[in-house]
Amino acid sequence: MPAIAEIEAVATNHLAEQQEELLALEAIYPDRFNYRYHIDRNIGTAHVFVVAEDGEWWNIVTRNADRKGKEPELGEATGEMVLQVRHMPPVRIDFTLPPGYPYSTPPTVRLECEWIDDDALRATEALLRDAWAKERDMILFSWLDMLADIRSFAQLTDPLIVSNEIAWSIRSFDQMVREADFARTLYPCPVCMEEVRGSDCLRLACGHAFCAGCLTGYFSLMIQEGRLASLQCPSIECQPEPHKPDEPELRYLLGDALADRYAQLQTQRSLEADPTIVWCPRPTCQGPAHCDATVGDPNRRNGAMLAVCNQCYYSFCTGCNRGWHGPVSKCRLPDDAGIQVDLADEYASGYQEERRKLEQQYGRHTIRKLVRAQLGDDAISDADDGCDDDDPRKPRKTATDNAVQENETAASSARPRRIGRIAARRETRKWIHENTKRCPQCRSQIQKWHGCNRMQCFVCKGHFCWLCLKLLPITDPYSHYRSQGESKCAGLLFLGVDET
Template identity: 30%
Template structure:
């Protein structure tokens, strides 16, 4: 930090005399030097003194403002966290205009390098530059932007609240805890899917997506007012997740109906790979016909296929009943 010989010599002389200890209030009134201070005590005092000295030097140095191209003393300028310096008047007007227009993405260093990198100003810099009202609006706009970028954001279902509630930080999105939301305003804990009081991560959500709802939602184009209303009410991420889950379950049902046969005893669906159509359920041990689903007597299971007039007569090895999906 202190590289030049003159500055270094001045610091050595300053630290070795009583003037240094007097400035840090570390000497007694009798001018007896106190030397029993640990480095942990002296370090913050030295850092504070160094910062004060740098600020004093900054205030008396002239800097060209990159916005208005005029030179100003440091006392009339702001040095941002990125070390770029601008006159306070220009920066206050620029940031204030951006905050008023809602374009908080431009509230940052106007230097072309920082603009290209997309660096935004931190809270400390914003507080130093603009007024309290602009700071409150800036914080509100940042919160609003973060919520709008959150696909799992939902509004509190309490009628008098309606506060936006962000997604929880859950590693496993498939876990039941991913549905839990707690309103930061009224502290109402609810399920993000059904908007009812939180029913736990294990209990099935009572919300059910119907075929008509899915058809209506998928039939609406992006940007449609009705589609936006649905997403705003239930949460865009939740709606897309529920619709995708419904479509998956629908395709599973179609496959089960077309490619399997349910056991007449317990309802477990069975898919035959090879062999005859006499099936024995692995769960309940019920004998049944794979073609028609009729129960078969365990003592004479093949009589069903050998009785003339029966629908499955001579079809013990028939395999073209279902429309197999390739």
């Protein structure tokens, strides 16, 4: 039998080798590895982070039964895919190094992990002991390396089946690690072109990061100026559709004051784009009101519809903006003399459809009486004997034209000055009529000054065809010009481009 001194010498040598291995691991993993010497052996704990390789993910599926990590039995529902993560909560390994380690006595090992079932953990422990049996040498570093790739080492299922509670725990841990990595990484700001640490950056939901000053300044300017269409990720790499932050994201980035203004502008834009929304005529209110038909709807009786303000509950006529007078009574003429002159000239110089709408709203007798009072009897006869009403693009010779010619030498009198203003307004309406069209969705006036015939309304963002005024699908508006036989505008996408 060996002498006691020899046994003690061997034990001392083993202890020195253990200390050397433990100190090396403590230096490599300072925050995840610790140990202590107890009686005659070293006892330690390590936490192994499990990270998916580049281009790979951990697929997590929820399930109701308590079957951590196991394949579902035949007929058992597997649940639904809830998330993909790169960082999994760490695997804890508790080990004990006996006096005979590393050459003669194996270390003891115990694994703990919330997202791996107990059977898989015990099988993995057996694999670790087998690895020492083959080497019979210092094995702790190899163990930690094996556990870092535990998916293939322990042959875990993909997707991994866990409970809802564990799935949320995995998601929270993955988000925490991502945020920590982001905070200590340097990123080039696409706006100021300077490298900034992630802790001083703001990152949008699309993944692009900017220094806090650049991004908040840009978004604040867009909101203050009401340019919501430009409120998007400033990175040129954000393609094909730049990311547009929503209200919760802006509230997190900019604070409550600017986020509240953004929400107010968004609400206002959506109301303006809604053809069934008009505005309360009361100066102290001016809130939104819903009417039963859109402005310009031919089904509206007398050219007006009932609207009730959502804020002050005032019921009014959308034609004359006065209190609701019922569907049979005509609208009263406005009290303002200037508006009366405009109405008279609009009727006298208008096209047949425009005159018909005014007659429906105010009554034929009332509007013609107004024209006689403002422009004279000749205005009515000239309006009735004007150009062919079937050609709305053909200019009419109006009472205003005759009046301007008759009074060219009387510039100092009141009537020629009034007629000059009327003529200017008539020319403006004529230009709008000849050079613009109404959006078929919200009825806003649109001018086309260059580009193809696929148009997008600046108010409601709807897509429509400039040639036939048909609303186009948002997903593929150009299909309207490719559908041979189904659309009369097929092949006419660029018709008239050179003339625009």
